[in-house]
Amino acid sequence: MIALRIFLSVVAAAFGSMAVYGLGGRHRDADADGKKAQLMGGMGDFLLHWFMWLLRPVTEFSVRHGLTADLYNWLGLALGLASGVFIALGQLENGGWALALSGITDILDGRVSRATGKTSLYGDFIDSTLDRFIEVFIFLGFVVYFGDDAVGVLLSVAALSGSLLVSYTRARGESLGVDCTGGLMQRAERLVLVCLACLSDRALTKSAHREPGTVVVWVLGLLAVTSFYTAVYRTIWISNRLREGERHRAS
Numbered sequence: 001m002i003a004l005r006i007f008l009s010v011v012a013a014a015f016g017s018m019a020v021y022g023l024g025g026r027h028r029d030a031d032a033d034g035k036k037a038q039l040m041g042g043m044g045d046f047l048l049h050w051f052m053w054l055l056r057p058v059t060e061f062s063v064r065h066g067l068t069a070d071l072y073n074w075l076g077l078a079l080g081l082a083s084g085v086f087i088a089l090g091q092l093e094n095g096g097w098a099l100a101l102s103g104i105t106d107i108l109d110g111r112v113s114r115a116t117g118k119t120s121l122y123g124d125f126i127d128s129t130l131d132r133f134i135e136v137f138i139f140l141g142f143v144v145y146f147g148d149d150a151v152g153v154l155l156s157v158a159a160l161s162g163s164l165l166v167s168y169t170r171a172r173g174e175s176l177g178v179d180c181t182g183g184l185m186q187r188a189e190r191l192v193l194v195c196l197a198c199l200s201d202r203a204l205t206k207s208a209h210r211e212p213g214t215v216v217v218w219v220l221g222l223l224a225v226t227s228f229y230t231a232v233y234r235t236i237w238i239s240n241r242l243r244e245g246e247r248h249r250a251s
Contacts, residue, residue, distance in 0.1 A: 021050045052111075055104070059111045069113035069123055073130055076105035080134030087141030087198065092216065095141065096198030102134060103191045128171070131187060135163050138194060142220065145213065152213060155220040162227025163190055169231050173238040180234050180241075185226040193219050 028049050061067075079102035086095035109127055113119050139160035146152025166185065173180045197219035205214045 017054060018050055021053050022046075026050075027053065052107075055107060055111070058104075058108060059115060062108060062112050063115050067112065069109040069116075069118065070126075072105040072109035072112065073123075073126055076102045076109065077130045077133060079105065080130075080137050083134075084137030084141035087138065088144035090145060090212075092145075092198040092201050092213075095138075096195045099138065099191060099195045099198065103188075103195070106131065106134075128167075132164065132167060135187075135190070136160065139163070142216065146217075149213075152217050152220070155217060155224055158224035159190075159220045159227060162224050162231060163187070165231035166227050166234065169234040169238065173234065173241075176238075176242060177245075178238045178241045180238050184233075185223065185230045190223055190227065193223060 026046070026049070062072075079098050083095045083098035083102060086092070086098055106127075109123075113123050139156050142156035142159075143153050146156060162185075167187070170180055197216045201215040202212060204210075205212050208214075
């Protein structure tokens with residue numbers, strides 16, 4: 001019940017801050033626009049820019065006090081590992097909160113590096129690589145959590161596989177000069193859904209008289225389907241761009 005009260009308090013505070021942001025003019029975040037960041041294919045842009053507005057004081061504090069992007073990178077990795085361990089132990093709420101904090105540090109590392117003008121190839125590499133480690137920790141946690149539940153284990157592995165394929169297709173495309181960020185289920189959407197599933201599973205399953213983990217199973221199924229769809233979409237889109245480029249050079 002304490003975890004549920006904390007969750008409901010956070011939700012209430014979030015809605016209150018959204019109202020303040022909306023009444024204050026809904027200014028778009030320049031850093032997010034510069035990265036061409038989107039949430040849910042653009043449908044969640046209000047939420048994206050609201051959250052960036054919410055994190056602006058933290059970014060400014062970090063820059064002012066010398067907190068580096070590297071600090072946030074490794075803190076995010078530690079929190080991601082903690083989230084996977086909590087999930088494996090069946091402590092879904094704790095896993096959800098650790099994952100939420102890990103996601104925030106992932107946002108902050110990029111914003112701090114750009115705000116201080118210290119972006120680098122090292123930073124890009126370590127950020128994207130540690131992100132993959134975090135996703136592996138999370139989904140392996142679900143594999144352990146579901147144990148002998150074949151469906152839960154299968155969906156955990158499928159969601160992990162789809163997530164890694166989404167990231168791989170983008171990275172491979174970029175290495176060949178084609179940038180593709182389209183599709184339904186990018187990393188931000190995946191983490192948000194997993195986080196919400198962990199935080200709400202116990203309350204929702206209890207009220208619906210279902211087995212614990214039911215909400216997580218449904219979310220993992222959704223992630224598996226939409227991640228594979230996104231990976232296929234990106235594969236086809238990038239392939240077409242590469243063929244068009246080859247035909248253009250040949251002509």
